[in-house]
Amino acid sequence: MFRDVDEVIAELLRRDMPIKKNEIDLDFHQPVREWSGRLSRPTLNIFLYGIEENVRLRHSEVWYTEKRDDGTAVMRRSPARVDLHYLVTAWANDPEDEHTLLARALMVLMRAPSLPEELLPPSLSDQKNPIPLQVAQSVGPAHLGEHSRIWNALDNEARPAISLTVTIALDPYKPLTAPLVRSREILFRRMDEVATQPDVFWTLGGTVTGIKEEQGIIVRDARTGVASDLVEGRFAIGGLRAGAVELEVVRDDQVIASSRAEVPGPDVTIQI
Numbered sequence: 001m002f003r004d005v006d007e008v009i010a011e012l013l014r015r016d017m018p019i020k021k022n023e024i025d026l027d028f029h030q031p032v033r034e035w036s037g038r039l040s041r042p043t044l045n046i047f048l049y050g051i052e053e054n055v056r057l058r059h060s061e062v063w064y065t066e067k068r069d070d071g072t073a074v075m076r077r078s079p080a081r082v083d084l085h086y087l088v089t090a091w092a093n094d095p096e097d098e099h100t101l102l103a104r105a106l107m108v109l110m111r112a113p114s115l116p117e118e119l120l121p122p123s124l125s126d127q128k129n130p131i132p133l134q135v136a137q138s139v140g141p142a143h144l145g146e147h148s149r150i151w152n153a154l155d156n157e158a159r160p161a162i163s164l165t166v167t168i169a170l171d172p173y174k175p176l177t178a179p180l181v182r183s184r185e186i187l188f189r190r191m192d193e194v195a196t197q198p199d200v201f202w203t204l205g206g207t208v209t210g211i212k213e214e215q216g217i218i219v220r221d222a223r224t225g226v227a228s229d230l231v232e233g234r235f236a237i238g239g240l241r242a243g244a245v246e247l248e249v250v251r252d253d254q255v256i257a258s259s260r261a262e263v264p265g266p267d268v269t270i271q272i
Contacts, residue, residue, distance in 0.1 A: 001124070002084065004124055005115070005124070005166055007121070008119045008124070009046055009086075009166070010028075012108065012109075012112060012119060013044065013105060013108055014026070016108040017104050017105065017108055022041075023042075024041065024101065025044070026043070026044050027044070028045070028046050029045070030047060030154060031047055031089060031154060033156045033157075036091060036156060042090070042091065042097055042098075043090070043091040044088065044089070044105055045088070046086050046088050046164070047087045048084060048085070048086050049086070049087055049150055050083075050085035051084055051085070053080050053081065053082055054083045054167055057081035076171075077171075077173040079169040079171035081167055081168070081169055082169075082170045083165050083166070083167050084167075084168065085164075085165050086165070086166070087150065087161040087162070087164075088109075088161060088162040088164055090160075091159075098159075098160075102160060105162060109133060109135040112133055113130075113132065113133065114130035114132045128169060129169065131168055133164065134163075134164070147161060200242065201239050201240060202238075202240045203238040203239075204236070204240055204245070204264075205234065205235065205237075205268070206219070206247075206267050206268030206269060207234050207235075207269050208235065208249055208270045209233065209269060211233075214229075217251050218235075218249075219248070219250075220247070220248050221237055221240060221246070221248075222246040222247070222258070224240070226239050226240070227250075242263050242264065244263075245260070245262075245263055246259075246260055247261055257270055
């Protein structure tokens, strides 16, 4: 995936600078002294030097659920948002040529708030959000000190560089698939009546089909009057005792459909 991000950045620069074939090299190697000594053409180096989770974008809901038509639900953990930190440097015989390259690259990157969707390969097409770019955002002594440490580690002379951060969603977790919960049992017992049989109440769920507008529609137990609103065609009526129940679909106090069901029992489908 990281290599695919590299390729999209390179393609963006080739397309929008623009770079003629063989005029300028784009390189992702570590810009160590040995590497720079072998260069024969002007080169833009895009060096990935750091990878870290963006905790500010950490999702508040760790798990989320997707319902399927086959009666199962898939629980997925929210993906991590990861920052890829790059240094973009220019290498040429003439400092003026290097500065020109840097300026052209900076203008291209600053015009792109995110990696263009039309350049994304299949491995990055499932990102739920645009892949944002932060260009030349870090400033100040701390930032300059960080760059100085990088060049010392690379054993090369310090050069002007564009800071580039790309934030991608990374999902290292396997989804969990399980049956949908169709009924719920609630037991009530007085604390001073330990030996007595507890009262048992159930929740019955189901679906109403054949309606175009859910506004104002409820599903109720005809015996007790306990009702449930519709949410995306589904209802759930709680506080039911075991046995047969008569369900009514009501709009504006008018019963428009009914159905019998057993509690506890499977999901109920009521066709209008």
